[in-house]
Amino acid sequence: MGSLDGRVALVTGAARGIGQAIAVRLASAGADIALCDLDAAWLEETAGKVREAGRRVECFACDVSQAAQVAEVVDKAGAAFGRIDVLVNNAGITKDTFLARMSEADWDAVLDINLKGTFLFTKAVSRLMMKQRSGSIVNIASIIGLIGNAGQCNYAASKAGVIALTKSVAKELASRNVRANAVAPGFIRTKMTEKLPEDIQKKMLEQIPLARFGEPDDVARVVLFLAGDDSAYVTGQVVSVCGGMVTA
Numbered sequence: 001m002g003s004l005d006g007r008v009a010l011v012t013g014a015a016r017g018i019g020q021a022i023a024v025r026l027a028s029a030g031a032d033i034a035l036c037d038l039d040a041a042w043l044e045e046t047a048g049k050v051r052e053a054g055r056r057v058e059c060f061a062c063d064v065s066q067a068a069q070v071a072e073v074v075d076k077a078g079a080a081f082g083r084i085d086v087l088v089n090n091a092g093i094t095k096d097t098f099l100a101r102m103s104e105a106d107w108d109a110v111l112d113i114n115l116k117g118t119f120l121f122t123k124a125v126s127r128l129m130m131k132q133r134s135g136s137i138v139n140i141a142s143i144i145g146l147i148g149n150a151g152q153c154n155y156a157a158s159k160a161g162v163i164a165l166t167k168s169v170a171k172e173l174a175s176r177n178v179r180a181n182a183v184a185p186g187f188i189r190t191k192m193t194e195k196l197p198e199d200i201q202k203k204m205l206e207q208i209p210l211a212r213f214g215e216p217d218d219v220a221r222v223v224l225f226l227a228g229d230d231s232a233y234v235t236g237q238v239v240s241v242c243g244g245m246v247t248a
């Protein structure tokens, strides 16, 4: 018996990387899964893995920064599955450059997808969760939202915003038995990080006490804990998954 038997989870940005690992991990624990990414066709690989785990899956195209698209996906997923027990706000992007060179467009794109997208999905799904009188929201932040980083003003601000949003939502929805927590990954091996130059990757590795980069499933296993009843008394928290890089 899995810890999420009978539950339904919606995972954004699920076509690859951390989002794919989360969807597969939650499915392995018994959840049926609604997947969303910019293009539904990109979700086929993840959907295949969810089916292999024996779970039902539905795929939705959605740009998380567009309110109308988010509302439509949540309506359709709610109708298809009858409920949503777990929301994982994972979709995220970087547009790294130093402050002096950062355009307004670079700022807006990152804030719109990482922070506004999390707000839009949280607002839409929390309506269902409040009616159900249960739910778990897990937001994928970043240790950069805790410690900042040169060249990532937009990304750091968006992820710090996700953390503050999470803490506020946790306080607002606790009385309806809806929990909200954030996971703050460090350096995880995905398409997002593979584009970093080798010398930067080497420097980062030197700062990781566990002396290895994280894998998407390192994050997914913590998300599973926060998604299910093992964390029933945990809300408004930030769990860093970073090999010990950040300890506060």
Ligand code: NDP
Binding pocket: 012, 013, 014, 015, 016, 017, 018, 019, 036, 037, 038, 062, 063, 064, 065, 090, 091, 092, 093, 113, 140, 141, 142, 143, 184, 185, 186, 187, 188, 189, 190, 191, 192, 193
């Ligand atoms: P990836 O870039 O590998 O995957 C992100 C997924 O989100 C992609 O499929 C991407 O689609 C999708 N996406 C992008 N924009 C949107 C949008 N507007 N609407 C819907 N989906 C979208 O990233 P990771 O797996 O590495 O990262 C996942 C999350 O983890 C992000 O929030 C990231 O900030 C966070 N994180 C990652 C870390 C790491 O080291 N990898 C560290 C800390 C946090 P597309 O193919 O178009 O880009």
